[in-house]
Amino acid sequence: MEVGSSKRKNYPVPEPALRRMPCYLAYLKQEHRKGSKYVSSTLIARDNGVDPTQVTKDLSYTGIAGKTRVGYEVAPLIDALENFLGFRVMDKAFLFGAGSLGTALLHDHGLVQYGLKIDAAFDVDPKVLGNEISGVKIFHIDDFIKKPQSDVEIGILTVPAQKAQDVAEIMINNGIKAIWNFTPVRIKVPENIVVQNTSLYAHLAVMFNRLNSLPEEK
Amino acid sequence: MEVGSSKRKNYPVPEPALRRMPCYLAYLKQEHRKGSKYVSSTLIARDNGVDPTQVTKDLSYTGIAGKTRVGYEVAPLIDALENFLGFRVMDKAFLFGAGSLGTALLHDHGLVQYGLKIDAAFDVDPKVLGNEISGVKIFHIDDFIKKPQSDVEIGILTVPAQKAQDVAEIMINNGIKAIWNFTPVRIKVPENIVVQNTSLYAHLAVMFNRLNSLPEEK
Numbered sequence: 001m002e003v004g005s006s007k008r009k010n011y012p013v014p015e016p017a018l019r020r021m022p023c024y025l026a027y028l029k030q031e032h033r034k035g036s037k038y039v040s041s042t043l044i045a046r047d048n049g050v051d052p053t054q055v056t057k058d059l060s061y062t063g064i065a066g067k068t069r070v071g072y073e074v075a076p077l078i079d080a081l082e083n084f085l086g087f088r089v090m091d092k093a094f095l096f097g098a099g100s101l102g103t104a105l106l107h108d109h110g111l112v113q114y115g116l117k118i119d120a121a122f123d124v125d126p127k128v129l130g131n132e133i134s135g136v137k138i139f140h141i142d143d144f145i146k147k148p149q150s151d152v153e154i155g156i157l158t159v160p161a162q163k164a165q166d167v168a169e170i171m172i173n174n175g176i177k178a179i180w181n182f183t184p185v186r187i188k189v190p191e192n193i194v195v196q197n198t199s200l201y202a203h204l205a206v207m208f209n210r211l212n213s214l215p216e217e218k
Numbered sequence: 219m220e221v222g223s224s225k226r227k228n229y230p231v232p233e234p235a236l237r238r239m240p241c242y243l244a245y246l247k248q249e250h251r252k253g254s255k256y257v258s259s260t261l262i263a264r265d266n267g268v269d270p271t272q273v274t275k276d277l278s279y280t281g282i283a284g285k286t287r288v289g290y291e292v293a294p295l296i297d298a299l300e301n302f303l304g305f306r307v308m309d310k311a312f313l314f315g316a317g318s319l320g321t322a323l324l325h326d327h328g329l330v331q332y333g334l335k336i337d338a339a340f341d342v343d344p345k346v347l348g349n350e351i352s353g354v355k356i357f358h359i360d361d362f363i364k365k366p367q368s369d370v371e372i373g374i375l376t377v378p379a380q381k382a383q384d385v386a387e388i389m390i391n392n393g394i395k396a397i398w399n400f401t402p403v404r405i406k407v408p409e410n411i412v413v414q415n416t417s418l419y420a421h422l423a424v425m426f427n428r429l430n431s432l433p434e435e436k
Binding site for chain 2: 011012013015018019021022023025026027029030033047048049085086087091100101103104105107108109110111114115116153154161162177178180183184185186188192194196198199200201202203204205206207208209210211212213214215
């Protein structure tokens with residue numbers, strides 16, 4: 001895996017397409033494991049609950065096209081998708097807020113496989129400062145502000161909701177370009193800052209509602 | 219907090235509205251902390267980057283309406299939102315796959331505050347069986363199949379992608395009604411089963427693409 005951020009050469013791709021691509025990737029890896037050499041867009045479409053035209057369009061962003069009758073060659077398509085999605089270049093990140101959810105993310109080694117390595121964590125709670133979780137040390141947020149310029153451009157925001165906006169501003173003022181926001185707060189940021197919202201509890205709310213709307217069993 | 223699933227009396231609400239509600243909730247809690255007694259839909263709208271009409275419509279699902287000129291009374295609206303979103307009734311869940319991400323979720327005590335308590339975890343890896351993480355014990359998946367009928371209706375799916383469909387079927391065949399799917403696989407389920415997809419790595423892909431599409435700095 002390459003290290004660094006030599007990958008700033010993309011153009012923005014529609015979010016729904018980007019979100020479907022990791023599903024295709026997981027699917028192709030399964031096919032690869034089963035020994036499939038080729039797979040058709042019809043099959044990818046059927047097994048992922050998507051329209052075949054959509055599959056062709058989504059995959060075209062990677063620069064790979066299927067061949068008539070045989071379809072896509074599995075191994076090169078896996079490579080192309082992983083490269084395209086940025087999973088093969090290792091990006092560094094700082095984590096802000098080493099509470100319960102922050103700690104949970106530090107335990108998730110899966111992130112590294114997808115190209116994200118957490119380099120350091122920051123908090124203000126004396127009880128956690130100096131601790132190390134999965135090899136990542138927790139520093140005081142002031143150490144982030146005082147640190148020399150770094151090449152870390154991604155910040156993971158897992159502070160309590162009432163601190164989200166303040167900490168986001170500290171992040172931005174100190175070189176963070178993309179914020180992965182796990183708080184339920186809609187943070188306000190300048191135009192040139194990327195925000196990716198991932199509110200687990202919002203997903204939970206949707207799931208509860210759907211479960212509670214199921215017809216009662218007899 | 220109530221325990222049990224006496225809450226199956228909802229009707230399905232559009233997903234975008236459900237997803238916005240936890241943002242309003244976080245916002246209202248902040249206002250409450252600041253001592254605000256009332257807050258207008260205009261203010262909620264402005265601070266959450268939503269249209270005021272949208273706010274009024276979203277909040278109307280809770281059964282609470284704002285009053286002319288004063289707006290919404292903060293404390294009762296917080297109660298109504300938490301009740302409506304199912305965060306005040308404790309639902310039990312089983313976790314399937316105590317690998318890296320599964321373990322991470324077991325470390326997140328935040329889930330309990332939002333009404334989800336993980337009762338037991340299941341895996342097949344002898345290295346983790348019998349372990350206890352944050353008070354949750356890890357059993358063999360066969361113990362799930364052999365267990366007497368339980369009132370647990372929610373299953374969290376954090377197994378490796380290639381096991382996702384098989385394990386989902388085991389879950390469904392043994393009483394699970396709602397699957398919180400953290401794998402990138404689009405699992406196939408019968409119509410009466412709820413699936414909530416939360417692929418962290420899909421979000422990561424979107425963030426990478428946006429970051430890499432930022433204009434190069436001079």
